[in-house]
Amino acid sequence: MSHPTKITFFKRFMTDIQNGAKTITIRDFSESHYRVSSIVDVYALEDQSYIGKIKVLAVKPINFDELNEKHALQENMTLCELQSVIRDIYPGIEQLFVIEFELV
Ligand SMILES: CC(=O)Nc1cc[nH]c(=O)n1
Numbered sequence: 001m002s003h004p005t006k007i008t009f010f011k012r013f014m015t016d017i018q019n020g021a022k023t024i025t026i027r028d029f030s031e032s033h034y035r036v037s038s039i040v041d042v043y044a045l046e047d048q049s050y051i052g053k054i055k056v057l058a059v060k061p062i063n064f065d066e067l068n069e070k071h072a073l074q075e076n077m078t079l080c081e082l083q084s085v086i087r088d089i090y091p092g093i094e095q096l097f098v099i100e101f102e103l104v
Contacts, residue, residue, distance in 0.1 A: 003033055003034060003035040003038060004031075004033055004034060004040070005038065005039075005040055005041060006040060006041050006042075006043060007025070007031075007034070007040050007041070007042055007043070007054070008042075008043045008044065008045040008048075009025070009042060009043075009044065009045060009051070010044075010045050010046070011044045011045070011046050011047075014044065014051060016075075016076045017042070017051070017054075017103070018051070018052070018103070020103065021076040022074070022075055022076050023074045023100060023101065023102065024071065024074040024075060024098050024099060024100050024101070025075075025098075025099050025101070026062070026067070026071070026075075026082075026086055026096050026097065026098055026099070027096065027097050027099060028090050028093050028095070028096060028097070029095060029097070031097075032059060032061075032097035032099070034056045034059055034099055035056065036056055036057065036058060036059060037055065037056065037057075038055070038056050039053050039054070039055055039056075039104060040053065040054050040055075040056060040101075041053055042054055052103065052104075053103070053104045054101040054102065054103055054104060055101060055102050055103075055104045056099060056100070056101055057100040057101055057102060058098070058099070058100040059097055059098070059099050059100075060097065060098045060100075061095065061096070061097055061098075062096050062097065062098050063094050063095060063096070064083075064086065064087075064093070064094045064096060065094070067079065067082060067083060067086070067096075071098065074100075
């Protein structure tokens with residue numbers, strides 16, 4: 001399987017990505033196939049505007065109920081906010097993946 005070279009984020013997350021406050025994204029299986037060390041183009045989901053590039057540092061499986069304060073900090077959210085955001089985006093999905101990244 002080829003590895004994706006594009007990722008989309010909601011516009012509401014862009015400031016945190018661009019200022020380095022958000023350093024992970026939590027995705028479902030369908031969006032988990034990023035290769036570690038790859039450079040990925042970032043677009044806004046709503047209008048596909050180009051935002052910049054990130055480097056994928058790690059991709060690790062996680063269950064929803066394993067999300068913790070460290071993940072919340074890496075998302076620049078409270079744990080309660082993070083759980084709510086993930087439940088909204090991926091309702092009923094327990095198997096998730098933490099994609100760690102840095103801006104390049
Ligand atoms: C577009 C989209 O799904 N964006 C997401 C999903 C989960 N986490 C995140 O940071 N961004």
